[in-house]
Amino acid sequence: NAGVTQTPKFQVLKTGQSMTLQCAQDMNHEYMSWYRQDPGMGLRLIHYSVGAGITDQGEVPNGYNVSRSTTEDFPLRLLSAAPSQTSVYFCASSYSPVEEARADTQYFGPGTRLTVL
């Protein structure tokens, strides 16, 4: 059981380049999300998905796109990278976003460190 996996672990981009951060989970979780972590800022939600085919914006969605074609995968795309997107990116998943399970735990991937020059 791999849990939540993210690739790559590290990436360096030049301004204006595009790339996709991959996230996959093998726990059949409905809910998946992307956070970015910046020094002194905690984690902030970028986008989330409550199931295949359904996505929505979080707190800081500008400059990022997501899609959810399968339950397992939730890629994050940077359309035109900017230095302000230098950050550590975390993908997380949980069984349900709704509280039938009460306090359903979000499981985090190991993170991707992205540097934009």
Place this chain on the structure above:
Amino acid sequence: AQTVTQSQPEMSVQEAETVTLSCTYDTSESDYYLFWYKQPPSRQMILVIRQEAYKQQNATENRFSVNFQKAAKSFSLKISDSQLGDAAMYFCAYRSLSGGSNYKLTFGKGTLLTVNP
């Protein structure tokens, strides 16, 4: 919008001693969840403990316990018998249960805990 405040950017403790990390939050909701996550140097986000707001009893997980004061909107984490492996960044997080906000975690900025041998 909810906010989470961790007023101690850094804390240190001697091995085998007890340390308490502070967290306060601001919300107008009556039902919600609170979490403590640990982030070691590996960057993995690891759930330490969680508390349902409707429960008066403080959550406990082995050496980790919380002091949940709902009226004061305070949620501190106590680590007993501190071990070297407890050294990490600790994040307090809030999860709403209402409306469209129940999908995300709102994080504090973190407290860096050092454990001295």
